[in-house]
């Protein structure tokens with residue numbers, strides 16, 4: 294396949310939307326080093342470049358459980374008000390520098406309780422940092438809207454508490470909910486009470502499913518728990534044979550359920566074998582509502598610009614494909630319809646028109 298070349302500057306300028314990106318997986322290496330020194334946490338190395346390389350290699354094990362273990366060193370510096378304010382603000386500025394105009398950031402407040410903060414204080418502090426970042430990005434001429442998804446950890450017993458927090462902060466920047474953590478052995482229906490509560494309260498949610506575990510996990514997330522989107526969903530291809538969709542794949546495509554796909558992350562956890570063969574391309578071509586995401590920018594050594602470049606260079610994507618996944622993401626974003634439409638019509642489509 295001969296891919297049309299699109300230079301990196303053009304890719305960086307294209308307006309982007311990211312639905313699946315973890316706050317604790319996207320810190321700047323230099324920030325991890327500085328904050329770790331302040332709180333007395335020992336790192337594998339104190340050189341920012343070496344630390345970035347360490348993350349990428351440690352996360353490259355082909356195993357989701359080991360991938361998740363690398364978060365120990367980012368979470369260690371996210372236990373204080375100062376650490377959360379700084380990482381949240383920098384998170385927004387880094388998205389803006391990457392050309393992102395809409396982002397949904399996700400994290401589990403229950404993992405940030407080793408310091409002085411309570412669950413509500415964690416959420417308030419992150420929102421404060423995100424707001425500061427959005428104000429700075431707008432003042433610098435790169436406005437980015439960031440909504441928050443609160444996560445419960447599927448292997449622990451505080452998912453319902455996290456869901457209650459999402460309801461409590463729904464008018465303060467939290468736009469939805471998710472469960473994160475190791476998928477195998479921890480099916481979404483274990484937390485049915487939390488999802489039923491969110492549905493009663495009209496709070497939208499996505500569920501990590503079909504990454505380490507296959508079709509039953511995706512089926513349960515959608516049809517038992519009621520998720521409106523699926524995190525990853527790469528294993529949905531198990532339900533597609535020679536381009537013919539099984540009933541679950543048909544449900545996902547025909548109901549326009551967004552798949553939050555994260556190519557580099559999937560290579561690292563073994564959920565996909567190469568960018569060229571990653572299911573995102575086949576699913577896009579079959580008309581699924583696929584979206585492109587980073588998952589964890591530090592841990593996976595990536596950005597939205599880099600993910601786009603990989604698909605252009607290795608999977609034959611053109612600008613139209615990049616526009617499609619960007620519009621898809623906004624169509625399935627958890628912010629109100631009028632805001633989504635305004636971003637598509639006023640920002641994304643004009644931005645791609647100049648590149649086409």
Ligand SMILES: [Zn+2]
Nearest residue numbers: 315501524588
């Ligand atoms: Zn994820």
